[in-house]
Amino acid sequence: MTATPPEVSGALAPGSVVEVRDEEWLVRATEVTADGTLIHVQGLGEIVRDTSASFYTHLDAVRPLEPAQATVVADHSPRYRTARLWLESTIRKTAVPLGERALSVATHGLADALSYQQSAVRKALDPENLRPRILLADAVGLGKSIEIGMILSELVRRGRGDRILLVTPRQVLEQMQHELWTRFALPFVRLDSAGIQRVRQKLPATRNPFTYYKRAIISIDTLKSDRYVASLRKQRWDAVVIDESHNLSNVTTLNNRLARLLARNTEALILASATPHNGRKESFAELVRLLDPSAVPADDTLHPDEVRRLVVRRHRHSPEVARVVGADWAERQEPNNLLVPATPAEDAVARELEQTWLRPGRGGSPYSGQNASLFPWTLAKAFLSSPAALKETIDGRLSRLGHDERAETERDALQRLAALNEKTLRQPSAKYTCLVQHLKDLGVGKGSPTRAVVFAERLETLRWLHRSLPKDLGLPADAVELMHGGLTDDERQRIVDQFKQEQAPVRVLVTGDVASEGVNFHPQCHELIHYDIPWSLIRIEQRNGRIDRYGQKRPPRMTALLLDPSSERFAGDVRILAKLMEKEDEAHSTLGDVASLMGRFDIKGEEDEIRAVLAGSKQFDDVVRPVAEVAAGNDLAALFTQLFDAPTEPATDHQAPAAQEFAIDHGAGLYDDDVSYLEDALREAFIDPTAPPARGGVGWRRDPAFGTIELTPPRDLAQRLEVLPQAYLAQRRVTERLVLATTQARGKERLAAALRDEAKLSWPDAHYLAPLHPVLDWAADRALAALGRNEVFAVRGVVDAPTVLLLGTLTNRRGQVVSAAWLTAEFPTPGAPSFALIAPHGSAREALHALGWDSARTNPGPVADIDMLQRLVAPAVHEAEKHLMTVFEAAGQDVARRVDEWSRRLDHWDDEAEALIQRSEVKQRRASVEQERVLVQAMAPDRQLVRPLLVVVPDTEGSKR
Template sequence: MNTKTISVGQRITTRGEDFLITNIVNNSDGSQLLDVEGISELVKGKRFAFDTKIDSEIKPVDPNDTRFIADTESGYRKTKLYIETHIRNSTIYSDKIAIATKAAFNVSEYQLTPTLTALQLPRPRLLIADGVGLGKTIEVGIFISEMIKRGKGKRIMVLALKSILGQFQQELWNRFAIPLVRLDSEGIAKIKTQLPANKNPFDYYDKTIVSIDTLKNNAKFRHYIEKSQWDIIVIDECHTVANNQSQRGDLAQFLAKQCESLILTSATPHNGKKESFANLINMIEPTAIPKSGNYTNEDVKPYYVRRFKNDITEDAVRANFQDREIVRLETDLSSEELAFLRYQQTLKIQGIQALKNKKSKDDLLFSIMIFKAFMSSPYAALMSINNRIEKVKSIGGSSSNFEDSLEVLEELRMYLEDILKAKQDSKYKKFKATLMELGWSGKKKDDRYVVFAERIATLDYLKENLIRDFGLKEEAIQSFSGSDSDVEQQRKIEDFGKADSKVRVLLCSDAGSQGVNLHYYCNRMFNYDIPWSLITLEQRNGRIDRYGQKKTPYIYYLVGKTDDEALRTDLHIIDNLTRKEEEKHKTLGDIGSIMQLYNANEEEKKVVEAIEKQDEDFLEELENFDYGAAFISEDDTTAATITDNPYEKQLTIYNNDFSYYTTLFTQLSGDQLIQSGDFTFHKEDEYLELTHTKELNKILYDLPPESKPKVNELFKLTTDKDLVQQAIENARKKTDEWAEFQMLYDLHPAIKYYMTKLEASVPKNEALAAKLSGKLPRNSAWYILQGQISNNLGQPVISDFFVVGVSEDKVINCLPIVEFLETYHLKEELFDEHITSQELETLHQMLPVAIEYAQQKHMQQLQGELSKQMFNEMVKQEEKIIKWQKASIKQLEVKFENTADTNFMKNKKEKELDEINSIVADSSQYIKNVMALDQEAYIKVMAVFFNA
């Protein structure tokens, strides 16, 4: 083949198989390196590279070479099945929801919004910034499902917090049959035993889930990902990568360039700094925000969705959220505690006085930090003081500050030891009494509790005291913190979410406040201490107060109380955080908008400032302050982006999905492509039992081991969503158990394999023929064709199934496939007839007439119509890129206008200019490639119905 005739998007045949060219690299000697994806059955979906110097027998796939074979099955079952399987296996090009609604979740239109929004963009990339507990994982699953259906979801990597890797993995498998191999420390250890040392796991496994810290801290993994490309990358809790100067941020910026689609998720998507939010949007679309950083909401609005509970109007959805009950447990401070706080207040006053005298702020901050530790627990404060004393003794006092004064430190220690020795910790006494009043004793029948505390020392203190006071067994109480390994974190979270868990109390640091589901068998939570951040407080409460909670969530606050005027203000400031969070929760708004800092650490600093100024009303003052920030805020929600008709109509020739799958396996059994004993259909309940054979296990090598039954045991697949959702519920009853039933639909890897087997049962370059004397016009042949046109990235943009009727070497009609089947009543029972070899030869001789019409008329018309739309969109996108380029260069000139004319500054300016031009060149080329429809249509001949 003349290599000059090869182009991206073209179908070629070599080594006896068919491939789609996805990329071409021209070598200096005139040869070419072709990146291809297999499209014939034996190589379908696999990726290869061919060098035209070596593979010289490369030629275009020619549909005119198709030969016809008679369908001898009763009622032409195989022909119908073959056509339907091709339709289901084909990719689509649509901005509507095509398949995700078949997954195991109760469809709510608000959950479709992110995907529908992303599909409006030239490159589907989006920030999902929905509030805490709204179900972002399901929204990610919807997006990935739709991308897989579009042929853009083969290679997927999900980055998530180490504590939720297993949770995220199970959710996507149980509900969507999307298999992610988990690369936690245990998963990595397994890979080392299974793969050669030089094998890239991200090439071996197409779909993985991994912690960003694993990638960040593992030099070998960083090397691997630099050599990999993905169709989709998902970064969960993306606020952790917003700072592009950090290791995490740098890695995320790099990964954004390694994928086609990028999904970022976070309930707290920015930290109040415009540049941090700009970093996230720039990862999604580099030309969205001017280089100056001065952007408006209009600049960024196409690239994110953000909703809160008040944006959801569907009653059925709102029923999945329960109204929380707040229980305020005020504790009268003991005399020992008051003595400590009075001394701490003395230190604070001295610190404030020193500040007024323009001295260091260190003493004031020390006094407040000791107060903060004490508010967690006297034991936590004591541990902090003891550690400080040890340090001062080891290095010697280096200043006159309180933190270096052994006298001050010993005094603080004495007060704290008095509290603990006298057992006068009022908060713990109240906590213990409340548990007893609730009839709780830590037995297996008792309610489960989540207890949040900021300090690890407090968790240790609670564990020791609860075991002693309630006679708890070790197994009834667990501590969860950031110091646990990734495997330990996942195990503890999964175990707590199981009905058979022996854990009655889960003691959590704030490492457990993000992302994890703790609501399955728990609806009671204690904030043992109050975090000095409303964001953290909301995240804590959202662990049990979230979508899918079946009972009323009870949230308890343990709050210190005193009539001592000198001590009351500080306690009120902390207490007001809980009241403000509750007030904002009732209005169903964005907690982050109260302080408008959008960062837990910054909020803590604001609380410290309020304590310093003794300002109990600081929250009201902050909320009314206009920061004028041009990034997403509570008023910039994106709820109403759903179209009137968000669903793509399914193209099918069967009455329902279950009917198709039963016919599929019956045919495979008849063709001896599956043993009859390897599958059983239960028609009453619409489910399939499918044996996990050795052959299937080999094919599904890259499925997570937990998702597969053992060899010779059963996959249980059903079209009944309720049955799968009940199986998900049942799986929560036992530790280490995944859902027994999975969705029976086209995306399930086992089903996908058998659908491909059916396609492969018709030999390459052959198509089925069905003779229908009584239903079709005399002397007519109706060719069932698939027409496909790809863009310059090799992505199918037009995929059409249609029928061309030919009689006496002329085209007599061209119909959509469903219209053809309905017009001639071909969905009804058919009666097969004898077909002669001469009739088959005549069908072959008439085929070029149909192919020419399909390519030159039908497909060219579709191509022309879409090309106009694409061209207009390309012009619009190019104008946007040019506008961004001009604004960026103008800003560059301003930036360097008054700088010294040195080689260093010249080089710096040149480097920034090169970066701008590189972004423009890459963006412009991508738009041209994705919008260009220059390829000739590829025609696949599937079958022919005829009447001689």
């Protein structure tokens, strides 16, 4: 094939129309890669109309169609429908400039317009940061997944979100996919075990799955394996999201290897974690370094200003949160700690544990291993969980013992303990009896909708509860579900989804700490029971956050069951654990950050500290500091607590006026709403869209009273939806009959109704028509194919003389729109086409208003004298280019200033690293910083494009609607 000349390759810009392989394409984005310039295009010609493609300019001849040579054609469609659709679609396909601070689409989904979430989005998109990079560290329950969806929506609208990868824990794969689709209309393929199997069936074994799917959700456990690393190295992403990112900070793990690889190969990076700090500055520095390698000096020093720039953290009682969540987040009830007197058999076990294992006499513990101080507390923890858990622990230890003298001594002690525990297994457990009665008191039972989630740490305890509860509560077996880490991701997702379903039979979910991160249980549940108490404030907070979160309408209550042996020493241990529950509640209300009380910021570290308190080597008040002391402190823990308390901007009310204050229109304003635009597009594409497909229509139905529309998706539209869950597509018959909600109120109502649906499917039967919905994108692609090569429409409007509407864009080497300008070129003397009056406009809406095109007009017939109008196009383009030189020069200087500042940051990092360059890890970091330098230079604007969009002549008959 013939290559593209270098001078042409360097001039390509998004929005230009090019000819490749004898077909016409709209340039969506350009990218300068190691292999040359790559252009991403959308087909405009009849054959390639529904095709997206990418071409390397050194392999294909890419011929830009010169805007100044555009051909003028008259629009003869009723009410100028063809021109209106083409113009609206062109504007929708033109990326919002990078420097635009206002939100365009983030507030137009189904998520509530909460001001604190919007501030996080604006911080992520701050043009002072050349790349969108942020750690969403909001406390549990504030809606980080919604913030992620809002940020991704804005990136898509800005032309920075074509290829997106989401990495999450297994149990929240479907939940994240559901949130992004139902609230933001962003379709992602879910690569869980079933999804990966479908990919293997569809693609050759040698095909890289990440080149086939442009937007994917996958678990970190799957992705970090060596199987995918080679594929990932070859991929560049517009945006990568890594949820629960506190699991990335250890540089020796596969998680960290994956994170570093993805961070290097993506422009936007969003990390999310409610517990991002483990107390070690080098670990937190690693998370910050993933976001911006130059933000952390080579010696791992953390600068508060850099952390503030890259991290956002609020909690339930932060001022900007508390004033807007209102009744949509009910305040939690006081902790309900139930002390349960032990049975005589359980007391006997407790005495044996205390006297032989926990606090033996002068002979010491009979435990024979190196960690003699740990195993006794493992036994104690198992005992406090359940007799079944203690039996499992004893049996496991016995199976591993050797046959020397010390081992035999320990074997005797374990067998004695096992015999005592055997008696507890043959009798009702005190704590279990209390659990059953408590569940009944809550109303859990046959015919009742009441639900509860029961957490326990030990798998054997969970299995025992799962076996026993249905019979003792008078419930069928499927009313009690068990979720643990050994289940497949499909099974975990099914259980989570069923627990949210009102019509599902499940009433009690017993689960372990696999469900303590990311999973939402609040839609149908406000009762949580700690069957055993974690020895970690962080873990307690994570569990509680499953029901104590935004969207919880009923005051959540957390109940802890604490076995209370008669032994004074053991009872004291139980009271220490009860104190943990009280401290978590106090810190939740005052600080919003329980980890700061212990300052370990790590679950295992907290467990070690509590074990030391139970063993008597430390005091509780020394390990768990008073809340007031933390709030007033000046150490690392206090810094992390206080750093993000201040609102990032003046607080506003969360209702519609506040949302509008920081928003811009996502469309051009040629249509009253997205539904009208879609309906016009269908009427343009099909002779009678209301006819069934067999007669050439799509069965279009619009019901304004109910706020819904319906259509049968044509094949090319159905293909855009195939990445969604197969069960959803099949049960809701989406590809046979697509039902869309046209108002936010209707969309929210159908989304809530899905949780009460007899189909037991949380995916709604009517999906909200959000601005980025694939059906609107499909309609735009069809409308853009209405014109022939390099043509513009001639129409009538409210102008005094023939006027050309133009759009100018300034782009950088990465093909991103840096600045955009709307212009009109008026020709007061048609006989002198070289003289044009250029008028700038602040937005598309302003320009359309000036032309009288902000509402529909009747079309009395094709505009005459096309030859005369044709002579106006070239002068209009050339005069606009001259005018924009000064406008774009200012925009270019602003970007250049930021690029220079960023370059100086990188130079400063280099200077500081020079002394430490012999350290291998510093050499690796320098490589990342050098890559950052290349990316920074690519952000500098380097090309300008002016496109004529419309030629408007005076309307002498006043044909406005």
